[in-house]
Amino acid sequence: MVLPVGEYRFMPMRIFFTSAQKRRLQGSVGLTFGNYWSGTAQSLRTGISYKLPPNFLVSFNADQTFASLPEGSFVARIYSSEVNYAVSPFLTFSNLIQFDNRSGNLGLQSRVRWIIDPGNDLFFVFGQGWVHDLERGYREFRRQDSRLATKLQYTFRF
Numbered sequence: 001m002v003l004p005v006g007e008y009r010f011m012p013m014r015i016f017f018t019s020a021q022k023r024r025l026q027g028s029v030g031l032t033f034g035n036y037w038s039g040t041a042q043s044l045r046t047g048i049s050y051k052l053p054p055n056f057l058v059s060f061n062a063d064q065t066f067a068s069l070p071e072g073s074f075v076a077r078i079y080s081s082e083v084n085y086a087v088s089p090f091l092t093f094s095n096l097i098q099f100d101n102r103s104g105n106l107g108l109q110s111r112v113r114w115i116i117d118p119g120n121d122l123f124f125v126f127g128q129g130w131v132h133d134l135e136r137g138y139r140e141f142r143r144q145d146s147r148l149a150t151k152l153q154y155t156f157r158f
Contacts, residue, residue: 001072008037016045024051039069057084077101090115104132106141119155124148 011034018028025048032043043066049059058081065076080098087093094111112124126148130141 001069001074003037003069003071008035010035024053025049026051036065036067037069038071039067041065041067055086058082074102105144106130106132119153121151121153123151123153125150 016030030045047061129144
């Protein structure tokens with residue numbers, strides 16, 4: 001699907017409900033509708049989170065867009081999940097896994113954050129991607145790319 005060159009204006013309307021984030025079990029649902037590129041779309045976002053205070057959080061989210069355009073209609077879905085664990089206020093592990101049905105991509109990002117001193121952080125980030133492309137005959141996910149990064153953030157005071 002190719003959209004014609006031109007100017008597009010978006011003015012979505014949103015309705016969103018969520019329970020209190022301070023609760024152990026928290027849920028949310030949202031609906032967005034309105035203009036979308038050359039047509040219209042409705043998006044439904046749902047999420048649920050569970051906290052095991054003070055250190056553990058797991059969440060599941062689904063974001064679905066139902067688009068109707070003159071060039072064609074489609075449904076785009078993004079599913080994601082987070083698992084976060086705080087060993088202490090100074091050491092945390094964060095993990096995100098996400099799948100997109102339009103591209104067939106599955107991605108994982110894991111991050112370790114160590115706060116050496118306030119304002120001085122060390123990060124280790126690992127990312128892994130997989131692709132699932134039935135049109136090309138891939139029946140299973142195949143590894144697409146791997147990334148490993150580190151970052152040191154240090155504050156000099158003078």
